[in-house]
Amino acid sequence: MFGTKAQEKQYAQDWAQKTGNEVHMTTAELNDDTVDQVKGFDGVITQQTTSLGSPKVYEKLASFGIKQIGTRTAGYDMIDLDSAKANGLTITRVSIYSPRAIAEMGVTQAMYLLRRIGEFNQRMNEENDFSWSPSMASNEIYNLTVGLVGVGHIGGATAQIYKALGAKVLGYDVAYDPEMEPFLTYADLDTVLEKSDIVSLHTPLLKSTANIINADALKKMKKTAYLINVARGGLVDTQALISALKNHEIAGAGLDTLADETTFFAKKVDAADVPEDYKELAAMPNVVVTPHVAFFTSTSVRNMVQIALNDTATIVNGGHSRNALIY
Incomplete structure (x- = not known):
């Protein structure tokens, strides 16, 4: 073992x-x-x-x-x-x-971002700003559309949670599962990216899915949308994501996995061994990163x-x- x-x-x-x-x-x-x-x-x-x-x-x-x-x-x-x-x-x-374990982490990250918790923490802890700025008002989940890329066991569990919370759920998958019909509406990938307020990834990493979220895909998303990846880091072009976040092309990201995670996730490393892309993402108040522990x-x-x-x-x-x- x-x-x-x-x-x-x-x-x-x-x-x-x-x-x-x-x-x-x-x-x-x-x-x-x-x-x-x-x-x-x-x-x-x-x-x-x-x-x-x-x-x-x-x-x-x-x-x-x-x-x-x-x-x-x-x-x-x-x-x-x-x-x-x-x-x-x-x-x-x-x-x-335990599909629900990973589904719950994805939903948790989405709610953290949606309610702007990281941004409030930065304002309070770094700027001593405890005010209720109109720009910081957030939306409620039942008003939103959630798009799932991958509707297998984990994607299906995620759909059921969001549906129970009142969200409209769209799903893209190469295979159709009629059992998912009560919880989501199937759509093509472009529709999921363009219409969703939260895009959540639940697909395996294959040649066909590597960098499925690249610069072009990110540009199709709403500027107010959040990306959640609790699947595989290689699904996302990390540099394209960083660029999109810096240029305010999307609102934020929740990441339980990164493309280069094998060098430092699940282990204690020296500060010099922490990749620059992780540091850049972790410093953003509208990003939450966890070390591939959605299953844990x-x-x-x-x-x-x-x-x-x-x-x-x-x-x-x-x-x-x-x-x-x-x-």
Whole structure:
């Protein structure tokens, strides 16, 4: 079990005791330098945002008799699917661990921005300004249109929350889900960008979605709109976003993920190692950044560990998992 976090250990131990299986945990990530640790084990799972490494990693896993790589995440862009396929490796992910956890974080960031909390804090703490300026009046959610880019499990949970709050919800997705009809109206991407007061991203990072929010997309958004990204950093062109914020092309942004986050998120780093784009964004009162923790609830952590371990045991024993990717 690679990339083990302190909060995961008890859940893994509980699973091992309940099932009678052995779970070896390491904080190291799976890559070219660590893959030899897998030798002698029957399965492997990891949680990381960095690449698993070169094709040699997949070749070695297959030579060790490994049948599957499990990721304790919904995203799987750290895995080279071509190398996995070439070596007969099944890939499983935890696509549903607690959609509401991530949905709630996205809504929380949106409400923080909508009610101008960061801007009020700056005025009070830096300018001693406690006045009720007319320019600081905010809107209420039931008056707004929320646009979702991606209407899967997390996007669907987000739609239900916003709908319950009274917002009009638009959704863009390459796949139509009739179960979402009570909570949103499907629309094309341009309509979602142009009509929404809050644009919230919930799509995987694929070649087709990389930088889906670029300079052109940001220009299509309302100047009063907020962008929320609780999905993958690579969905957004960071420099284009910074430029749009500086030029007041959009009102603000809530970001739980950044394109270059693997160098500093989920770890303590020296001040010199904090990227300039993060510093620039974090200094803006109309931006809120969190370190990829939208998933980080006790419910999510438990489910991510135990579902991933269950899938591994199932495949090792010759079974099939509904969480296996078809690729």
